[in-house]
Structures are given as C-alpha cells and as structure tokens.
Amino acid sequence: MSERKLALVTGASSGIGREIAQLAAADGYDLIVAADETLVDSAAGLAANGVDVESVEADLSTAAGVERLLAAASGRPIDVLVANAGHGLGRGFLDQDVAEWRHVIDTNITGTLLLLQPVLKQMAARGQGKVLITGSIAGHLAGSFQAVYNGSKAFVDSFAAAIGNELKDSGVTITCLKPGPTDTNFFARAGMLDTKVGQSEKDDPADVAKTGWDAMKDGEHVVVHGLKNKAQVLASGVLSEAQTAEMHRKQAEPGSGQS
Numbered sequence: 205m206s207e208r209k210l211a212l213v214t215g216a217s218s219g220i221g222r223e224i225a226q227l228a229a230a231d232g233y234d235l236i237v238a239a240d241e242t243l244v245d246s247a248a249g250l251a252a253n254g255v256d257v258e259s260v261e262a263d264l265s266t267a268a269g270v271e272r273l274l275a276a277a278s279g280r281p282i283d284v285l286v287a288n289a290g291h292g293l294g295r296g297f298l299d300q301d302v303a304e305w306r307h308v309i310d311t312n313i314t315g316t317l318l319l320l321q322p323v324l325k326q327m328a329a330r331g332q333g334k335v336l337i338t339g340s341i342a343g344h345l346a347g348s349f350q351a352v353y354n355g356s357k358a359f360v361d362s363f364a365a366a367i368g369n370e371l372k373d374s375g376v377t378i379t380c381l382k383p384g385p386t387d388t389n390f391f392a393r394a395g396m397l398d399t400k401v402g403q404s405e406k407d408d409p410a411d412v413a414k415t416g417w418d419a420m421k422d423g424e425h426v427v428v429h430g431l432k433n434k435a436q437v438l439a440s441g442v443l444s445e446a447q448t449a450e451m452h453r454k455q456a457e458p459g460s461g462q463s
C-alpha cells in the first residue's frame with residue numbers, strides 16, 4: 205500500500221473541486237476523486253503528479269452514492285476530506301420542480317453530512333485529519349431567485365462552524381471555504397446564464413481553490429475568498445434579510461442580465 209497520505213475530493217470533475225484536487229496531487233496526496241459524471245480525463249491529469257488516483261462516479265445526493273464513494277477507500281484512513289460537491293438552482297421557487305430543489309438539498313446538505321459523519325468519526329478516533337467544506341457567501345444572503353440554494357449554503361456554513369467547535373480538541377480541523385461568484389459550470393447548471401450575476405465578472409476557480417486549500421492546511425475555521433466577497437459578508441451582518449433579499453433579486457432574477 206502507498207505510504208502517501210490520502211485525500212478524498214468530491215465535485216472534482218470541474219470548477220473549484222477540480223482545482224483543489226490538482227493542489228492535493230501537487231502536494232503529494234493519493235486521491236479518491238468523485239463526481240456524478242465521468243472523471244477519466246481529470247484523473248489522468250492528476251496522476252501525472254506521481255500519485256495514485258481513483259475516480260468514482262457517484263450521485264452524492266443519495267446514500268447509495270455516498271456509500272459507494274466511501275467503499276473506494278477500502279478501509280484506508282482518509283487524511284484530508286474535501287466536501288465540495290454541490291449545485292445551485294435559479295428561478296423563483298414557484299417555478300422550480302420538486303425533484304430539482306430536492307436534489308439541491310439532497311446534494312448540498314444530506315449527501316454532505318452522510319459523507320462527513322463516518323469520515324469524521326474515523327478521523328476523531330485517530331486524533332488527526334483535515335476537512336475542507338465548500339460553503340458560500342450565499343449562506344449570508346437571503347437568496348431571492350435562488351432561495352433553496354442560498355438556504356442550503358446557510359446550513360452548510362453554520363454546520364461547518366458548529367462541528368469545527370465540537371471537534372476543537374480532537375486533532376481534527378474543519379475549514380469552511382466561502383467563495384463568491386466563481387467562473388465555473390455553476391451558473392450554467394443552475395440555469396442562471398440570463399441573470400446579472402450569471403453574466404458578471406467572476407473569480408478564477410484556481411485562485412478560490414488555493415485560498416481554501418491553504419486555509420485548510422493552516423487549520424483555519426473559515427475563509428472568505430477575495431476582498432469584495434469579504435465586504436459583502438461584512439455588509440450582510442448589518443443589513444436586514446429583507447434588504448439582502450432585495451439585493452439578491454437584482455443579481456439573480458431571470459432576465460436581469462443583458463440579453
């Protein structure tokens with residue numbers, strides 16, 4: 205068996221997760237990478253760093269998908285867990301199908317917790333481990349026209365801080381990365397390309413990933429990527445939810461972008 209450490213990264217097929225997986229490989233971690241579409245190309249690129257890479261296709265909105273992913277570790281201890289898989293969903297709540305918004309909650313919240321709990325138990329028993337969870341500055345904003353997603357990230361942001369505190373004397377650290385709008389597949393997948401935020405200039409996912417990876421290595425509890433996003437989080441602390449909801453409407457309402 206390899207003597208290298210093992211990192212498990214979800215949502216590694218694209219965007220922020222793919223960049224985090226690259227950083228992990230460059231740091232010499234063997235990898236288990238997961239997404240619900242094929243990872244053959246990105247797995248080959250990661251292995252070029254001289255580490256072992258196993259890719260798992262699993263829908264992490266389901267318990268069966270999470271179990272399949274965990275089984276890929278074959279009992280080998282996980283040193284780093286990056287719980288990053290997630291997706292958004294635009295449009296007004298009344299225009300969203302139940303299956304669509306449930307998939308957001310099942311992926312971003314339920315699937316994330318189903319993965320975190322067994323890995324954290326194992327890490328706590330060993331007295332070591334690092335966990336990076338991708339939350340969002342969206343968790344600080346009432347998300348008109350992306351209401352379920354922002355609510356899911358409010359859960360993730362809060363949950364990460366809470367379990368980080370519960371585990372503070374365990375040798376296990378929990379870091380919550382909070383990106384703002386980032387140039388990934390996120391807005392296309394959420395059906396938000398006709399919105400102002402969907403068309404705005406965005407952060408580079410490689411920069412966002414580095415912010416999160418470095419903060420995780422330092423054992424920081426939370427990191428917001430970028431000055432503009434930090435300012436937005438600060439502002440959300442003094443604005444009412446009605447005000448952040450109105451701000452969000454201007455950014456996320458269908459058709460708010462230039463056609």
Ligand SMILES: NC(=O)c1ccc[n+]([C@@H]2O[C@H](COP(=O)([O-])OP(=O)(O)OC[C@H]3O[C@@H](n4cnc5c(N)ncnc54)[C@H](OP(=O)(O)O)[C@@H]3O)[C@@H](O)[C@H]2O)c1
Nearest residue numbers: 215217219220239240241264289290340385386388389390
């Ligand atoms: N982009 C932004 O503006 C932004 C801002 C703040 C936070 N975030 C968060 O950052 C994380 C990464 O998103 P991204 O921006 O990098 O978007 P992305 O390019 O769409 O990547 C999302 C990743 O998550 C995976 N994923 C989504 N649902 C899944 C499921 N049910 N089962 C397994 N894998 C699933 C995707 O795999 P498949 O493609 O195979 O489905 C993909 O690898 C998400 O948690 C997102 O909420 C993004």
